[in-house]
Amino acid sequence: MGNADGQRPKRMSGTLAAEAAELAFPGLSEEEILDLREARRWRFFAAHGDPARFAGLLSIPDLDAFLRTEAARAPRIAMADNGRKGSAGVPEEDWAFEDGRVDLVRFFALFDAGATLVVSQFHELNEPLARFCRGLERLFLHGAQANIYLTPPGAQGFRPHFDTHDVLVLQVAGHKDWRVWDGQPVPDPTRRTPWRNQAVPEGEPLPIPLHPGDVLYIPRGIMHDAATQPGGEPSLHITIGLLEPCWAEGIRRILDIAEEQDPAFRAAIPTWRIGEQGFAAGVAGLVQKLASPELMEALSVALLDRLAAERLQMPHRGLLAPPPLREQRMRLSDAMHTTVVPLPDGGASLRYGGGALPLTAEQLGWLQGLEATASSVDLPGDAWPFLCQLHALGLLEPG
DSSP, X not given: OEEOSSOOXXXXXXXHHHHHHHHHSTTOOHHHHHHHHHHTOOEEEOOSSOTTTTTTTOOHHHHHHHHTSTTOBTTTEEEEOTTSXXXXXXXXXXXXXXXXXXXXXXXXXXXHTTOEEEETTGGGTOHHHHHHHHHHHHHHSSEEEEEEEEEOTTOOSSOSBOOSSEEEEEEEESOEEEEEOSSOSSSSOOTTSOOXXXXXXXXXXXXXXXXXXXEEEEOTTXXXXXXXXXXXXXXXXXXXXXXXXXXXXXXXHHHHHHHHHOGGGGSOOOGGGTTSTTTTHXXXXXXXXXXXXXXXXXXXXXXXXXXXXXXXXXXXXXXXXXXXXXXXXXXXXXXXXXXXXXXXXXXXXXEETTEEEEEOHHHHHHHHHHHHHSOSTTSOGGGHHHHHHHHHTTOEEEO
């Protein structure tokens, strides 16, 4: 459960976050994982004798089954071939019907000829990947997505490039030879950074062969590419996109909030004074206001609200949700993004993707106890209606 009162969230306290952290960053503690991301350096994690580490997340039969569904359409499905002139992307009309559905006959022919299958945002259709991404979201408090790449032998999907967000490469099956260049031709690019195929790797690449169970972490802006060996086996890997916001996004959001709340930001710019001394004198005071504790608190809430609103809802209930038994131990589910925002009257608002639940001071105490003790049995009897309400919203799971 995220907090917007200045306290650091307990990232690794939930099962999903701990499991995802161990799978993605084997052997690292929470602090070491956060330090790695802040250091902005790539890192390789060997499977250490566990080639089936990611077998529970995805398999080639999973992709075969998916391709035979109505969900297998462009633009979720794409194909890439480095051997093409110009863009590596294979035109949609070469492998799909006019309505975007995959034409499997032509699709398989292109795959056999060396084109890579790309499936975007597959966590939206695959529960194991959805739970894995949710664990990473709980750890980092920003979005995560899973894109899938199946490359035939002796092929390369994309030329050397950089991504505009950090990525984790999980090698599921087969072998793929990666190359990584130190340095960034475009420092810390974002989604607003134009890509014109002009970025050139600097220096010699570092070869990194990935085998099943291996992990490669690449911060945004680091150039890389990958290819399979001729005569070998196809390579299946998952690329986890870590969708961290940048400071410019945060400042734009703060400005929106400030404009709503403070008339100083709505004051007119005296454009008729352009060129005169002191024209920009008022800017310094506004910049200082942007760093106020009140606006930092509002930004924290806005970022957590965006996380809950933009990512998949994963309530711990289905169509049939009988109320829990009184003797059943329950805890706050970590599969739903929730944030508690304190209110001036001593109560709070429990915010989740899709809504908010007002809390009295007493209910806030029950909620905090539920999170701390992971047990509904320890709460007083008069908390039962509140627990049933949380259960109906899908915010509770067996503890």
